[in-house]
Amino acid sequence: MFAGFKLREDIVAGLVTAAVVIPKAMAYATIAGLPVEVGLYTVLVPMAVYAFLGSSRPLSVSTTTTIAILTGAELSQVVPNGDPTQLLTATATLTLLVGLALILAAVLRLGFVASFISTPVLVGFKAGIAVVIIVDQVPKLLGLHFEKGGFLHNIGQILQGLGHLSWPTFAVGLGTILLLTSLEHFRPRWPAPLIAVGAAIACAGLFAWNRFGIDLVGAIPSGLPHITLPQFSLVQALWPAALGIALMSFTETIAVARTFQAQDEPPPSPNRELIATGAGTAIGALLGAMPAGGGMSQTAVNRSAGAKSQASGLTTAVTALVTMLWLAPLLGLMPQATLAGLVIVYSVGLFKLKDFRDILRIRRVEFIWAVVAFAGVILLGTLKGIIVAIIVSLVALSQQATHPRLYVLRRKRGTNVFRPVSDENPDDETFPGLLLVRPEGRLFFLNTDRLAERFQALVAEFHPKVIVIDMAGVFDIEYSALQALIAGERRLREAGIQVVLVGLAPEALEMVRRSPLDETLGEGRMFFNLEMAVRHLEAPAATPME
Numbered sequence: 001m002f003a004g005f006k007l008r009e010d011i012v013a014g015l016v017t018a019a020v021v022i023p024k025a026m027a028y029a030t031i032a033g034l035p036v037e038v039g040l041y042t043v044l045v046p047m048a049v050y051a052f053l054g055s056s057r058p059l060s061v062s063t064t065t066t067i068a069i070l071t072g073a074e075l076s077q078v079v080p081n082g083d084p085t086q087l088l089t090a091t092a093t094l095t096l097l098v099g100l101a102l103i104l105a106a107v108l109r110l111g112f113v114a115s116f117i118s119t120p121v122l123v124g125f126k127a128g129i130a131v132v133i134i135v136d137q138v139p140k141l142l143g144l145h146f147e148k149g150g151f152l153h154n155i156g157q158i159l160q161g162l163g164h165l166s167w168p169t170f171a172v173g174l175g176t177i178l179l180l181t182s183l184e185h186f187r188p189r190w191p192a193p194l195i196a197v198g199a200a201i202a203c204a205g206l207f208a209w210n211r212f213g214i215d216l217v218g219a220i221p222s223g224l225p226h227i228t229l230p231q232f233s234l235v236q237a238l239w240p241a242a243l244g245i246a247l248m249s250f251t252e253t254i255a256v257a258r259t260f261q262a263q264d265e266p267p268p269s270p271n272r273e274l275i276a277t278g279a280g281t282a283i284g285a286l287l288g289a290m291p292a293g294g295g296m297s298q299t300a301v302n303r304s305a306g307a308k309s310q311a312s313g314l315t316t317a318v319t320a321l322v323t324m325l326w327l328a329p330l331l332g333l334m335p336q337a338t339l340a341g342l343v344i345v346y347s348v349g350l351f352k353l354k355d356f357r358d359i360l361r362i363r364r365v366e367f368i369w370a371v372v373a374f375a376g377v378i379l380l381g382t383l384k385g386i387i388v389a390i391i392v393s394l395v396a397l398s399q400q401a402t403h404p405r406l407y408v409l410r411r412k413r414g415t416n417v418f419r420p421v422s423d424e425n426p427d428d429e430t431f432p433g434l435l436l437v438r439p440e441g442r443l444f445f446l447n448t449d450r451l452a453e454r455f456q457a458l459v460a461e462f463h464p465k466v467i468v469i470d471m472a473g474v475f476d477i478e479y480s481a482l483q484a485l486i487a488g489e490r491r492l493r494e495a496g497i498q499v500v501l502v503g504l505a506p507e508a509l510e511m512v513r514r515s516p517l518d519e520t521l522g523e524g525r526m527f528f529n530l531e532m533a534v535r536h537l538e539a540p541a542a543t544p545m546e
Helices: 007-031 036-053 065-078 084-107 111-116 119-142 151-164 167-186 192-207 232-259 270-286 296-304 311-331 336-348 353-362 364-380 382-402 448-462 479-494 506-513 516-521 530-538
Strands: 406-411 418-420 434-439 466-470 498-502
Touching (some): 007 036, 007 119, 007 296, 007 311, 036 311, 065 084, 111 232, 119 151, 119 336, 119 382, 167 336, 192 336, 232 296, 296 311, 353 364, 418 434, 434 530, 448 479, 479 498, 498 516, 506 516
16 A cells, blocks of 8 residues: 555654654643543544545644534533543544544535635634634643633633732743744754653653642553443434534645645545545544544644655554553653643644735635634634634625626727726727626526626616627526526617627527527527627628527
8 A cells, every 4th residue: 555655754754743743632632621642542543544544645634723622612511510431422422423424424425515614714713713722721821720611701710810820830831832932943843742742741750840739631541542432312412513523624634635735646535535534533433532634734744754655644643552552651740731832832823814914905805704703713612603604604605606797898909809897908999889798607596686787787877789798707507597688688679789699608508599598699699709799790790609
């Protein structure tokens, strides 16, 4: 399976990636309110399964900040008392449902569903996730203890507790953040998470940091994970969240896989990615893992370290196994503030102010969508935030579909180039009595009324004798739209205005040929292109569309 690749480079890349992904996965487990060993199990099982089933060569699969916060939000609802046994059972159930949802999506070939969340909405959603995670981790960073609630509640509790923070804990957390950011800036190729975690564990062991009130991770069970069976009575409560987590898992996975695809590599297959991550997540559910997906930063490390195949992923999984078997006691000395600092540093990257500025500069309405998605996560919570993100994306799609572009055209003087009217081209040619227009997109029942209104406004403005409709930008005409076109042509004909169609795509032309419009227009009012139509209408001598 891995023949033809430089195995040594993959092994080195896998070891380097393990140094980054293992500490981060443990930190992400704490985001979900789970024991840190769950992060180890999530590195081991999903990554090993993906190595055999996935289509992306460099993709590194464990868990992500987004998946972790969504998982934690749902688990806090079904296990409000935080009972460890119930929590692990609920995690197994939720993770299994996520895996099955991904596999079912592959069977139904629903890989396109990842496109349901537009890029601006995803930018806002992830920014909201970043803020929620940081607020969630600040109490651990400051050594504060209070009952968690909603976002605004947690902000209030943090502000009230500032007078009682643990300075030693804060010093450890702040030191972790400074060390991580310094290494990332000055030594980007070094495994910063491993160095920070190793330094904290060494200091905690040598100087007995727990004597100063610094909370440690505590005992971590050594050995292989035990089989954890799901509780099917929880399925009804958990399946909506499982669908949301599965959507985000696949959205992130396919985006990362496409981002790091090399030119000489085959493109990632959406449905194969669904099967690979779904199978890894479902199997991992029985072995103590949490929902999994492809991670951006760890895949970047894997690729930059020289990964050429999924042999690197197997190496990372084996390293996690070695850690479980022999290094667990050392990991128990890790300060909670170090984990919090780790989470905060790598969550800040989800909030990209530059992306908001870029969206605002290019298109203001999509900036509003991003802000709505951001506010949805902050005010309604992460799981409801997914629903808000999807709704905003679908509303945005509907708005675009119901407002198709319709351009008035003129001809560039001395050429056969027809282009939209613009103040930058005041010398473009017009033709007395002719109105040249070009609609774009799919014509269907949602936008026919809007287009009819636009046509009526243009007729009132230009008073044409002939309307030439360039259909080259229309790839499909739905039946309702065709009926509206027939009715509109009849009204215009009764008002003494002719309609001419130009540049119909083969499918659209076939629709027109099978309708009464074919007989009405005939060959004299359907042409291959605008140049032929204009030449015919100025001096009737052009060849109509055959």
